[in-house]
Amino acid sequence: MKKLIIVAILAVSLTSYAQDKKEMPHRDKTEKKSPEERNEIKLKKMTSELNLDAKQQKEMADFMAERSKKRESFRAEKRAAHKKQMDKDKEVMNTKMKGMLSPEQYKKWEASKEKQHQKGTHHKRHKEGSPKEEMKK
Numbered sequence: 001m002k003k004l005i006i007v008a009i010l011a012v013s014l015t016s017y018a019q020d021k022k023e024m025p026h027r028d029k030t031e032k033k034s035p036e037e038r039n040e041i042k043l044k045k046m047t048s049e050l051n052l053d054a055k056q057q058k059e060m061a062d063f064m065a066e067r068s069k070k071r072e073s074f075r076a077e078k079r080a081a082h083k084k085q086m087d088k089d090k091e092v093m094n095t096k097m098k099g100m101l102s103p104e105q106y107k108k109w110e111a112s113k114e115k116q117h118q119k120g121t122h123h124k125r126h127k128e129g130s131p132k133e134e135m136k137k
Contacts, residue, residue, distance in 0.1 A: 035068040 043061055
């Protein structure tokens with residue numbers, strides 16, 4: 001009897017949890033906001049929650065803008081470092097492939113890589129209609 005009650009409670013709680021997830025508002029990925037817009041929203045929320053006066057709002061807005069700039073520069077540096085590492089890895093791979101394959105095989109391999117690049121199959125995450133695809137056309 002106890003087991004039946006526990007199973008019933010568990011089933012009800014799981015069902016209600018699943019329903020809560022479905023009812024949560026989903027943020028559209030195309031609805032990304034600029035750093036300035038995000039800062040403005042955060043500032044309004046903080047102003048209402050903390051009752052900030054005009055001077056505090058100004059200081060907070062300046063601080064948030066500075067912080068956003070630092071964050072963006074960090075991301076740019078991280079992207080550049082990642083690209084540099086990927087380029088190094090690509091060179092290592094090409095060198096190893098040259099060593100493993102005959103000159104004829106290497107040419108075929110490079111041709112197949114270029115063919116894949118032209119088709120766009122090397123990046124499966126890019127879908128038709130994406131901004132990058134539109135720019136190519």
